Amino acid sequence: MIEWRDEAALLATRPFGETSVIIEVFTAEHGRHAGVVRGGTSRKVAPILQPGAQLAVSWKARLDSHLGAFSVEPVRSRAAAAMGDRLALAGLNAVCALLAMVLPEREPHRAFYDRTVALLDLLGQSDVWPLAYLRWELALLDEMGFGLDLSACAVRGVNEDLVFVSPKSGRAVSREGAGEWADRMLPLPPVMAGRGDASGAQIARALFTTGYFLEHRLINGLADRPVPPARARLVDLIAKT
CATH class of the missing domain: 2.40.50.140 (Nucleic acid-binding proteins)
Known part of the structure; x- marks a missing residue:
């Protein structure tokens, strides 16, 4: 036994x-x-x-x-915190659905487990939870091997005026570096790098970018399944905060 x-x-x-x-x-x-x-x-x-x-x-x-x-x-x-708050309930559902879908079975991820518990313990604190969720989602991509490199422009090597993320490489791209390919890039709001406006609208823009990599890199690599609908509901609520 x-x-x-x-x-x-x-x-x-x-x-x-x-x-x-x-x-x-x-x-x-x-x-x-x-x-x-x-x-x-x-x-x-x-x-x-x-x-x-x-x-x-x-x-x-x-x-x-x-x-x-x-x-x-x-x-x-955590039911009481979730049931009394639409954002908290959507967040709880999104976190649980994503983890049930993407985590490898029986493979330990202790540091990310601790981070997840800390995020869940913030449920109901709507002033800090959306930004904490964005950082958690970036950490999830990193933990699963699809982390984004936002430190410098993939084209020119500079670390200034970084406004895009390459959908192919997951690396930051400057405005000048994007050039004529700008309309094919994903947005890089400053909040993704821990700077600037952390409003709901900016966090939702950042989650549009992380959502691309969740769908097209992480989840499609595991199975032919869509991103859990709970996540879309969460992003919609965050955009309205």
Whole structure:
């Protein structure tokens, strides 16, 4: 029998039989991991299994290759913060959906796990959450091997007047460096580099650019699936803040 314990953020649940559910969690030391929760539809357990919930989990299986079974204990719920705020709910759904789609199964990403928990703990703080989400999404691309290089112009090597991102290389491009190709470039709002206006409109522009790489590099590289609709709802709400 194989067994381990860990801390985790709950990403998704789906029915399994009449009284059980399969949960997917993002764990600190074991990455994205799935398992069965027996009695997961019961009145006692079901309220614990809400997306974004912080859990203490124990996983058991006869073989490492088996689906296995989880026992869960609540650490803290994030449902109250999400349900009382449209932006928080959209953000929670987007984070969970993206992670369930793109994280490699059973591959640890401890530093990014810590960053994700910190982001989820900011839910409900609408004054800081959109910018924190943008930085998290940039970190997600970097963690998955598709990080953007915004340090200098890919064409001229300068680090001034960087206003575009190349959709091919993911590198910054200056206004002069883009030249006649400017209309084919993606926007590089200063907020992406930690400068300037962090308004909802500017963050949404930046998320348009990160969304391109999520869709055309990361997600299309995994499967022929679209970006989770929850993300589009989130970006729309951020643009209106």
